[in-house]
Amino acid sequence: MRLRSLLFVPGDRPERMEKAVHLGADALILDLEDSVGGPRKLFAREAVRGFLEITPRPIPLLVRINPMDSEFVEADLDAVVGAAPDGLMLPKAEGAVSVSTLLGRLAARGAHPLPILPVATETPAAIFGLGSYGEVADNLCGLTWGAEDLPAAIGAATSREPDGRFTPPYELARSLTLFAAHAAGTEAIETVYPAIRDLDGLAAYAARSARDGFTGMMAIHPSQVPVINHAFAPSPEAVASARAIVDAFAAAPGAGALQLDGKMIDAPHLKQARKLLARVEGST
Secondary structure (H helix, E strand, C coil), X not given: CCCCEEEEEECCCHHHHHXXXXXXXXXXXXXXXXXXXXXXXXXXXXXXXXXXXXXXXXXXXXXXXXXXXXXCHHHHHHHHHHHCCCEEEECCCCCHHHHHHHHHHHHHCCCCCCCEEEECCCCHHHHCCHHHHHHHHHHECCEEXXXXXXXXXXXXXXXXXXCCCECHHHXXXXXXXXXXXXXXXXXXXXXXXXXXXXXXXXXXXXXXXHHHCCCEEEECCHHHHHHHHHHCCCCHHHHHHHXXXXXXXHHCCCCCEEEECCEEEEHHHHHHHHHHHHHHHHCC
């Protein structure tokens, strides 16, 4: 499942779902959690289930359920599991134990395991479970993080500096999620960029995320999708460089280090080049 861009759609807005599948996102996240108020939860479940049942799927459709300890999650699962979503986003996950709990609830309903995308940093305890996701790696389609619920949980005033940068505690949460995803061998999905009209700021942020090793990013507005897709698509120059590195080592089997275009390259460069080319080939 390619997850370069994932677009949130409120579960109680079925008319938006129909439009969203044609907006260029790699996947949709049909939301039953934060964007849907309590009185609208029932309608949202019915709308999401109906959309999953009747819509041809040109792209994967994930559903963000409510947290495992909420009063809403059982009804969420009852409503959508039978309609076979392509994955479930699990908010307020606290490591492998949360994923295992969700898998158990799916099994209790006679459902096959579904790919799970945990939101891995929304509680203080979640930070200490980030290293455990490798235990459930086969059941993950990615790992992502959030910078809104965690400051609220610990009484922080904000997660951002006046210029929009994350404060140190939340930079730490971001970095740990990035490493946890790669340690588990799954997609590292960057959190949302909330300033929906600031596309230049989004472009800069998404470019930094791709540079740092994230493989995709979530979007909260359709206008963000093409910006994110561009940021996470390797440039022709990067692809050409990766191919040159792979070709150079193929021409010199057994070499530990080589010189290419006046620069030394070695095993880490080869590994990075192969990963980039695998991403490109997997998207075609």
